[in-house]
Amino acid sequence: MDNSPARGTRDLLPSAVATRDRVLGLIQDVYRQFGYQRIETPALERIERLTSGQGGDNEKLLFRILRRGLDEQVAEATALSDLVDLGLRYDLTVPLTRFYSQYRAELPQPFRSFQFGPVWRAERPQRGRYRQFYQCDIDLFGEASVLAEVELIEATTAALAAVGLAGTTVRLSDRRFLAALASGAGVPEEGQAGFFVTVDKLDRVGWSGVETELREERGLSAEVVRAVRDTIDALSDLSTDKVVDALADAVPNLPTAVAEDLATTVRCLGALPGDQRWLFDPTLVRGMGYYTGQIFEISHPDSSGSIAGGGRYDELVGRSLGTAVPACGFSIGFERIVDLVPAAPPAERLAVLFESDVPVERALAVARRLRAERDAVVSPIRRSGKFPAQLTRLEGWGFTGFLSVKADQDLTELPDVRPLRGN
Structure with a gap:
């Protein structure tokens, strides 16, 4: 039997989880300073919400959940909609808009939301792309001015700086600019959604691939395509x-x-502290169909793709609420930044090694005293095998020191803690 996890997913060892917890804690501390409150939404959402046409290509990567109570065999002509009623969320934004619509009357206005959790996409697994991964989002509802955009950018760049990522670049554009560009070049309004999707592939397929798709799949003339490229x-x-x-x-x-x-955004970005730079990128589109205004991404010299991205999506909440609500959000690519952050010095982790004839309560009492005195992670561990080999194993497991407890030992004073390195 194959005991490996499902393809495109990962098990995480304790050392990896410790790093992720540290990074998340630093990010969360920064976002709390900016007034963002953590919420949680379920992994499952109704299928009609996840297939509303606003998720761009991500809707093609949706994991659908079969309805309960289906027979083992279904009729040959059964529609997919008759088999599926739920799906796994592909991002945190679509569930968030449902959350806000449902609880708006109970939330502060404007509302600053922070989310961290897993999302799922039926990706082709490869380095840096997984079928299950974590997103880390902040969103601001109820602020119509660019205060929202600038605050989100400042908070996110501050969070990235807090985890040790220097030299980032903020890339900025605006969906309204892109719409004006498309209209001015002759792209019909009904074809602009597809136009955005194609231009978003520029960093992957280059101008040659984009121009071919605009002509052959989007039906644009060579003159229109040339006008678009010249303007960009x-x-x-x-x-x-x-x-x-x-x-x-x-x-x-x-x-x-x-x-x-x-x-206004340009002036505010110029005043941000830190060593990050910013630029206007006319090719920045972002694939989600729900963006309505400014959009932005953050890149890092050691990452081949962006490490954070977001934008304004003023119309998405209105689909549920029936009334327009200004909304803007920023998502950190948590999996990517975890691979980039500098390694932290190991925390003090101590082993209380006790002989087989030492009563368990005695070993536990020593560990309890040591935790109080050293404010360290302390684990009682029974002595086993050859002593040098056990110390080597402990060091490999992340322990930094140890002390030994014997049955006849006077423990009025705790024995000295000995470092593991070099033993």
Whole structure:
């Protein structure tokens, strides 16, 4: 029998879990300082919510759950909708909007939410991409101004700095800018959702692949595709002080409010502390269909993909609530940053080694006293095998020191703790 976990999932050993707990604790401390409150939502959501068309390509990666009580055999023409009523969440945002709609009257306004939990996507497993992985999100509901965007960016960059990730770059764009670009180039409004999905593949397939898909699958003419590329090229690699003016020149139909919002965000990003940099990226799209305004990602020189991303999604809550609610969110790619964070010095972890003739209550009493005196992790462990070999095993398991307890030993004073390294 194969005892390995399901393909695309992982077991985590104690050392890995300890690292993840440390990273999560540092992030959570920062987000708490900014006023974000932790909530939890279930892993399962109703299938109609997960297939609303707002999840982009992630809806194609949805794990569906069969209805209870189905017969072992179903009729050949049975529709999938008759077999499935639930699915595993593919992100934390869609469940969050359902949560907010349900409990809005009980929540502070504006509401700052923090979430951490597993999500599932039917990915093709590969390095850095798993079928089960964890997301770490903050979201702000009820703030219509770019205060939301800038606060989310500041809080997230502060959280990344707290875990030791320096040299990050914030990439910024706006779905309203992209819509104006598409309209100005001649992309029909009904084709803009597909246009966004294709342009989002630019970093994976390059301009050649994007242009081919825009022509052959999206039905755009060569002239329209060329106009799109020319505009994007003109807005690439701009110095930060020229972004807003360049946008007005390159995209004349850009609404004034969009330019003003970007100008405010630009000023605020320039005032952020730390060593992170930022840039306007006209190719940044983000694949989710629910974004309605500014979008952003954070990159790190040691990661091939972004380590955090988010944006404004003012219309998503309204689908459940029936009334528009300003909303903006930022998600840290937790699995990616855990692989990047510097290793922490090992915490003090001590073993109380006791001989077989030592009463259990005596060993426990020594461990209890040691915890109180050293504020350390202390575990009573029975002596077994050859002593040097046991010490080697303890060191491999993460212990940093030990003391020995014998049956006839005077324990008025605890024995000295001896370091494991070098024994």
